[in-house]
Amino acid sequence: MRLPYRCTYLQALAPESSLHEDESPLTRRWSELEYQALWYSGAFGTSFRATNGSLIEIIQFGFWNREPGPDFVNAVILVDGTHELKGDIELDTIVTDWDHHGHGENPAFRSVVLHLFLQPTGVDFFTRTLEHREIIQVKLPANGHSLTEPSRTLAKPGACCAPLAGLTDVKVDQIIETAASLRLEKKSTALRRSIRVHGIDEALFQALAIALGYKWNKIPFLVTAQRATLSRLRSNPDFAEPILFGLSGFLEHPVSSSTQPDTYLHELWARWWRARSELYDLMLRSDLWKLGGSRPSNHPHRRLGALAQIASGWSDFRKLTTNLSSANKWFQAVSHPYWDFHYTLQSAATGRRVSLIGTTRIKDIVANVLFPLLLVSGNADWNEFRKMRSELGNVLLETVCQRLFGDPNRAAKHARFLYQQQGLLQIFEDFCLNDRSDCRRCQFPGLIAKWGD
Ligand code: SF4
Structure with missing residues (x-):
């Protein structure tokens, strides 16, 4: 892959009002x-x-x-x-x-x-x-100031909007691609380190657990995967699900007497309690989990159910890890008789099938686990990765687009593919999150000016 802005991008990462008084009253009460x-x-x-x-x-x-x-x-x-x-x-x-x-x-x-x-x-x-x-x-002064209509943009357009607007789409995309390639290299370095410590299968299993924990439960997922270990789950397939759910602490509440003995929860609970005394010291504290704030289909219970299914299909999955599109299809087909129709361990059936691993999560797994793995093994095909479409609905990405482009139409052109999404997130991390000057001392606008020459 030819990335003409790589060196300049890396160089740019080198370090480098008056007191308010109450004023005009508002004519109505503000929320x-x-x-x-x-x-x-x-x-x-x-x-x-x-x-x-x-x-x-x-x-x-x-x-x-x-x-x-x-x-x-x-x-x-x-x-x-x-x-x-x-x-x-x-x-x-x-x-x-x-x-x-x-x-x-x-x-x-x-x-x-x-x-x-x-x-x-x-x-x-x-x-x-x-x-x-x-x-x-x-x-703050309760009288406030005049502002005709409050807007709720996620972020303010940054100082790089104007110089980026002066570049052609091709140049903007080259910058984004440069940032994306650096991001994927970083991820592969982290994965290589983990492989050295845990071996390829455990490292991969842990990386998948982190991806399924996105975004509030990455650490609890990682710790559960580390403590359960893929080898233990594979050596004892009948106990894989009870061990994962038991170690997570989700089975600590006794099932109620009204729970039917043939339910999924009851079966998990009964099996876990046969293994519990041996694994008790490895259990997670329940307050480490964040159970609210995400869509029902992304509830940690379901995601843990997905991790158990991945462990049970490990041999098949591993045969596909050199081929992004086959792996993609494999994840889409991950299924479970209970989790296809339930959001949590105790919820009522949904009435319709809900994918156990959604498309957004699969794309995230590709970007965070599978492509970095291909880089580690030397089998990565950047052109194939480059063709993968991104999924919409990422709030962080919306924020980045607002900061960098200010213009949703321009932003949309540069956030359609997975590599673009990764590049934009990297620029945000490298520049916006390190900026403490409200853009005034940020190196990115200067760099854009150079690249535009
Ligand atoms: S901090 Fe830098 S990259 Fe972020 S919006 Fe401001 S100028 Fe742009």
């Missing part, structure tokens, strides 16, 4: 969502006095979070002109909503560095994380 939109638009300004008297400057507003968790993620604030904090921002209507909404008990809010609110309660309230870290509070 929390509208205040979030106002905040994100910069309508409140960028400098604030915190409730503890500190001067807070917003260096980076971050990205609007569409998942459960804080309102804005990856923000950067400067405290008293000296102390930079990177993390998330939460905006609540009333300061005590932090506790009323359970944020203080929620691990997803651990990285919050700034708590914005509109109304105090008249008594002191300290915003704290699960670990009792105190979070800086800023009271």
Whole structure:
């Protein structure tokens, strides 16, 4: 593969307002969502006095979070002109909503560095994380500013939008492809390392577990796969599912007396409890799992069911790992009499078949596991990978497109294929996530200018 911008891209990775006062009142009462939109638009300004008297400057507003968790993620604030904090921002209507909404008990809010609110309660309230870290509070003016219609874009267009707009589609795509190839090389290096430690089959099984754990349960999936081990599951096929579900901690609640003895859950439970005393020390804590916040079809129970099916079909699967399209078809055909029709261990039947491993997940497995494996073995065909279409619906990708292109039509041209998706994500990680200057010191726009010459 010829990538003319590879060296320049790598070189670019080398290191390198006024205080707000209440102003015009709004003519109507705004909802929390509208205040979030106002905040994100910069309508409140960028400098604030915190409730503890500190001067807070917003260096980076971050990205609007569409998942459960804080309102804005990856923000950067400067405290008293000296102390930079990177993390998330939460905006609540009333300061005590932090506790009323359970944020203080929620691990997803651990990285919050700034708590914005509109109304105090008249008594002191300290915003704290699960670990009792105190979070800086800023009271926003409840009167707000004028803004005709709040928009809810995920991220603001970045400083690279204009120079990228000046390049031809072919040049933009060459940059994206360069970033994609670097990303896939990184993944293959990580996989090679894991193969050295665990051997190819266990390393591959663990990588698949991580891909199935996307995105909130990667670690619990990895630990479950590491502790169960593929060799144990394959040597004892009748116990493979009970071991995976038992080690995950999902079978710790005794089945209720109303559960029919011939149900899937009852069978799992009965088998697991015969193996449990031997494996007890390897079980995961139930609080490591995040069970909410994803589509029912992506529930961790189903994904674990898919991992068990992959383990049981391992010999067939391994014969196909040198051929991306055959492996793709194999994953599409993964099926299970219970999981094809249920979302969780205790849910009612869905009434229609639901793919055990969806197309988006399969594409993710190709990009994160199968193609890196082909790179490790020296059998990778970049041109074949290049032809694979991407799937829509990735919120992170939407954010990247908004940052880099600002224009959905231009973005759509450069996010149709899997390699483009991977390249855009790499640019986001290399530049946007390392930027602490709201684009001002980012190297990417300068690079684009050079490439355009
Ligand atoms: S940080 Fe860099 S790459 Fe990201 S949007 Fe800003 S200019 Fe573009």
